[in-house]
Every structure is written in structure tokens, then in C-alpha cells.
Amino acid sequence: MRHAWKLALLGIAAAALAGCSTGALQVADVGSYHVGGRAVTLSGLPEKELVFTPGAPPLKFDPNGDFEVEGLYARYTRLANPAGRYPLLLWHGGGLSGVTWETKPDGQPGWENHFLRAGWDVYVSDAVERGRASWARYPEIFKSEPFFRPKKEGWELFRIGETGSYDTDPAKRRALPGTQFPVASFDQFAKQSIPRWSTNDAATQAAYDAYVQKACPCVIVVHSQGGNFAFNSALRYPDKVKAIVAVETSGSPNPETTDFARLKGVPMLWVWGDNLERYPFWARITAQQENFRQRLIAAGGTGDRLLLPELGWRGNSHMLMMDRNSDAIAERVDQWLAKQGLKR
Known part of the structure; x- marks a missing residue:
């Protein structure tokens, strides 16, 4: 029975990932896990009386006890005959989750689909505090309250429109001329925004390091805030990280103190x-x-660079994996990885 269920699940995954090309993907396995984190015991917190679901009687809830916190969530799809020599790990940016790499806001297949079709085993993760990695109490565990990204910040910081170009009324927003971002789907994109903390970098790095030890050797494709974590993991485990594709990364270790000799082979x-x-x-x-x-x-x-305007590709936003020409960008990334000898 369990074997039949798994075959059915794999069949559903293959059919769903068939996407916009002909022929089903030959999927060997799909699954997920949590990795990293630590055990915490809380005490001294007051009990509360709560109603957990409408119509149920109230119940006394004791928030004290043992918890598992600060882990990372990962979901993977492994192909029957991958062309990539190593799995490809997709790491998201700040205030976002692994959804970044899945279906685009306009409904088109995302980079997860593209790289599966290019022959890579693909892992998509939610870092500490994001998505299915979940939260923890604050200030008892997380040391500050979360902050939330307004749509205006996403519109302007992600280079969809200039400063002052956002309006609550979608019809009054002014996008940059020639933008590749699917502007009509911006509000759909904003639904992906996730609360984030400014005090969890150490816990997040520890979880990513545990992830690298479990899932790698691997290739990491990382976006925005995630870049600093990927570079640090490569410094710690240069034998496990076989390449890094830094997509509009916003951070990196201090170059004055970085031992770049450890990264020569990455x-x-x-x-x-x-x-x-x-x-x-x-x-x-x-x-x-x-x-x-x-x-x-x-x-x-x-240390190579792909500056899209130098290719004549204008209008790409910070969320270039969601832009209208994102498949062409992913193809360039795939070609670069092949050039590094990372495909069979």
C-alpha cells in the first residue's frame, strides 16, 4: 500500500512538472525534511485559556515546555537520470521563502521547473523564520519582533518602479519604462511576502550550514539576502559547495577578513x-x-559576472527569476554551470 502511494505521488509530481514542454519528467523521488535548529525549554510563562477551534470548549494552554526551534525546511525533487552532477539548491532572499523559485506570480513555471527540465535534481528551502520552517516565540527565543514589508517597499526596492512611483491603486502605479516584471501580477507577488527578523542571522547561518552538510555536495543558486549565507557556507565547506550562482546578492562576508584561498575551487x-x-x-x-x-x-x-544589460537585455528587476525573460536568464545560468564541468 505504501509503495503504491509513493508511486502515485511520483506520478502526480511528474505530471504537474510537465509544465510547458512535451513529455513528462522522469522523477525518481520527491520528499522534504527539516534540518538544523536546537532544543529549547521555556518556563515561567503564564497559562492561558483558549478556544482552539469554533464550537470547541475552552482549554487551558500551558506555553511552557520543550520546543524545537530555528530549523530549516527543504523540499526536493530527484530525477531518475539527472544531467547535473550534483543537486541544485535554490536559496531565497529576505522577507521571502522558497516560493520565489516555484510558480511565478503571473502563473508561469518558475526556475524550479526550468532547472528540473534542464536535468538538475532541485531542492527548494525555507530558511529559519520563513514559511514551513516556522517561527518561534519572541523575545524568549527570537530576540526582536518581526517586521513586515509594505508593498511600496517591494515595488521600489526591487526596481519595479522608481521612488515615489507606488500607489495603492494599481492603475496609478508607474513602473519603470520597459520593465520585465509582470506588473499586472505585482499584488499576487506581494502575497509571498513573509515577516522577517533582524536578529536571526546566526541561527539562519547555522541552519544553512547543517543543510549543506546534509544535502551536499551541491550547487547553490542564491538570491539577495541569502548570498551572505551561501558564501559563508562555502567558506566553511569548500569541498561540499561546488559552485555558487549569486543572483542580485545583497551581502557577503567582510572581504578584508575573508580567506579567499578557501574559495579558489568554488x-x-x-x-x-x-x-x-x-x-x-x-x-x-x-x-x-x-x-x-x-x-x-x-x-x-x-568570479564571473552576468550583467544583463551588457547582453542587451533591458528592464530586469531585482526579482529577475520572475521577469518575463527569466527562462532565457536561467538558460544562461545553466550554460555557465555546464562550462564549469558540473553537467554530464
Whole structure:
């Protein structure tokens, strides 16, 4: 019975991932797990009387006791005959979750689908405090309250429109000329926004490190805030991280104290969209990342750059994996990975 259930599940996954191309994917396995985290015991908190579901009698709830916190959630799809030599791990950015890589806000297949069809085993994760990794109490465990991204910030910070171009009325929003982001689906994208904490970096890094030890050797494709975690994991486990694709990464370790010699065997590709010069924040970010990249090259490592406007591709936002031309970008990434000898 269990074997039949698993075969049915795999069949459903293969059919669902058939997407926009002909022929079903040959899927060997699908599954998920939590990794990392720690055990915590709380005491001294007051009991409460709660009604857990409408119509049920009230029940005294004791919030004290033992908990598992600060873990990471990962979901994987493994192919029967992968072309990638290692699994490809997709890491999301700040205030987001693994949904970044799944179906795009306009309903088109996301990069998870694209890389599966390109022959990679693909893992999608939710970091500490995000999605199915779940929250923990604060300030007892998480040391600060969460903050929430308004739609205005996402519209402007992600380079969909300039500062002051957002309006509550979708008809009055002013997108950048020629933007590749599917503007009509922006409110759908905003539903993906997840509360985040500014005090959980150490716990998040520990969970990602545990993830790398469990899932790798691997290739990491990482977006925005996640870049710093990927670089640090590579520094700790250069034998396990076979390459990093840093998609508009917003952070990295201090180049003054980084041992770049440890990264010589980890080829890296930075991918950047358009209109970076319009935003002082992104001008600072790209300068910092270019410093990091050049130091990697000087140490004998591979630090390549894919600046989309240099290809004549204009209008890409910070969420370039959701843009209308995102499949073409993913194809360039796949070609680069093949060039590094990471595909059979």
C-alpha cells in the first residue's frame, strides 16, 4: 500500500512538472525534511485559556515546555537520470521563502521547473523564520519582533518602479519604462511576502550550514539576502559547495577578513538585472559585491559576472527569476554551470 502511494505521488509530481514542454519528467523521488535548529525549554510563562477551534470548549494552554526551534525546511525533487552532477539548491532572499523559485506570480513555471527540465535534481528551502520552517516565540527565543514589508517597499526596492512611483491603486502605479516584471501580477507577488527578523542571522547561518552538510555536495543558486549565507557556507565547506550562482546578492562576508584561498575551487557567477544606477542603495551593493568578486579572482578563483544589460537585455528587476525573460536568464545560468564541468 505504501509503495503504491509513493508511486502515485511520483506520478502526480511528474505530471504537474510537465509544465510547458512535451513529455513528462522522469522523477525518481520527491520528499522534504527539516534540518538544523536546537532544543529549547521555556518556563515561567503564564497559562492561558483558549478556544482552539469554533464550537470547541475552552482549554487551558500551558506555553511552557520543550520546543524545537530555528530549523530549516527543504523540499526536493530527484530525477531518475539527472544531467547535473550534483543537486541544485535554490536559496531565497529576505522577507521571502522558497516560493520565489516555484510558480511565478503571473502563473508561469518558475526556475524550479526550468532547472528540473534542464536535468538538475532541485531542492527548494525555507530558511529559519520563513514559511514551513516556522517561527518561534519572541523575545524568549527570537530576540526582536518581526517586521513586515509594505508593498511600496517591494515595488521600489526591487526596481519595479522608481521612488515615489507606488500607489495603492494599481492603475496609478508607474513602473519603470520597459520593465520585465509582470506588473499586472505585482499584488499576487506581494502575497509571498513573509515577516522577517533582524536578529536571526546566526541561527539562519547555522541552519544553512547543517543543510549543506546534509544535502551536499551541491550547487547553490542564491538570491539577495541569502548570498551572505551561501558564501559563508562555502567558506566553511569548500569541498561540499561546488559552485555558487549569486543572483542580485545583497551581502557577503567582510572581504578584508575573508580567506579567499578557501574559495579558489568554488566557481562563482554574479547575475545582475537592469537599472542599478538609478538607485543609490543598489549602486552601493554592486560596488561591494564587485570588490568581493575581484578579490576572489585575485586569489586565483573563478568570479564571473552576468550583467544583463551588457547582453542587451533591458528592464530586469531585482526579482529577475520572475521577469518575463527569466527562462532565457536561467538558460544562461545553466550554460555557465555546464562550462564549469558540473553537467554530464
